[in-house]
Amino acid sequence: MIRSNPRGHRARAGVAVLAALATAALGACAPSSSGEAGAGEPLPSVTVEDAASFDLQALIAAAKKEGSVLVYDGSGDVKDMAKEFEKKYGIKAEGVKSKAAATAEKMTREAQAKNVTIDVSLFEDGPMLVSQLLPQKIVKTWIPPDLAANIEEKDRNPLVMISKGYVFLYNPKLSPDGCPVKNMWELTDPKWKGKVMMQDPLGKGIFIQWFTQMSEKGGDKLAAAYGKLGKGELKTDEKDAVHEWVKRLAKNDPILTGEDEDVAAGISAPNQTQVKIGLLSTAKFRDIEQKKYDMRVCEGLTPWSGFMYPKYATIATGSKHPNAAKLFVHFAMTKEGFSLEAGSGGVSGNKSVGQSPNTPPGLTDWPTELYTFSPESLPADFRARQGMQDFWRVNHS
Known part of the structure; x- marks a missing residue:
């Protein structure tokens, strides 16, 4: 459901309360003796098994004996991945779409x-992962030994499966001369x-x-x-230019939704007549073909056309199907598995797979056109999260 200012206060408050409850529940029930639910604790070290002695066929045989695997992901693409995994290996696989906070x-x-049902989590909330789930050993990282040579050190702990994107988009049918904004600051103007x-x-x-990373x-x-x-040099009393931009955007009455689908329809559906700008996942560009939507990335937007963020592959520490879980992670890190998660673009954590050729119209070079998340900033993101949420909440009124 779409919620816009000012009539959406109650709905937005509900979202905030649910998010707060999820975070509180996570801290309350986490198996941590003290402190902020694992925040600040070092990550468990990860060692790669010897590639020469790794036997993929033995792993497949062990996984088949276990019989099934349950995978959670923030994207519905996991259902297709599970279907193809089951077809390839004959192991029952179920993919469930679930937001990161609910999964955590x-x-x-x-x-x-001690009743683990989720075997694998394809998890996009890096700050929560490195500050809570990994230190508390709720999940663990496993690196496929035969693929490790093509996985950079910075992408190993936690294991980056894919980098996906959120982009600013417009309706080219309504704006045939190109994106009606050329600069991110224009989105904070009264005109928008x-x-x-x-x-x-x-x-x-x-x-x-994204806000804390920037x-x-x-x-x-x-x-x-x-x-x-x-307009001259930026003058602000805020901490930095990013906080000033976030404040101005929040005060400019953006139309807030609960799903990317609402954004895609609101910008690009065939019956749309009002020019608007949206921010949504590159995965929704499948709607061009499936739903005949008119959508294109705001190419050349200054300084970025959106942002690129990593999704991590983790295995539940108490998984009852550990070998099937490992095999699923292995599958996800291959070109075959990657293509199912990258239907509308992405960059694999496996360098031998690289960037998907299927990329949204208007976006070509992901690392230069999109703001790229920094892995070393994940703990700082976790510490800054509540403050940034409060900053948005105060200004979006």
């Missing part, structure tokens, strides 16, 4: 109850008041992480982008 809470409760669509950041943790590493570029507007 469920896995934490299962770990405490109530005309920017996105998921509610209070219910979409990856957006809050604040950590991208403030200078965003400030320089403001200078290109011809």
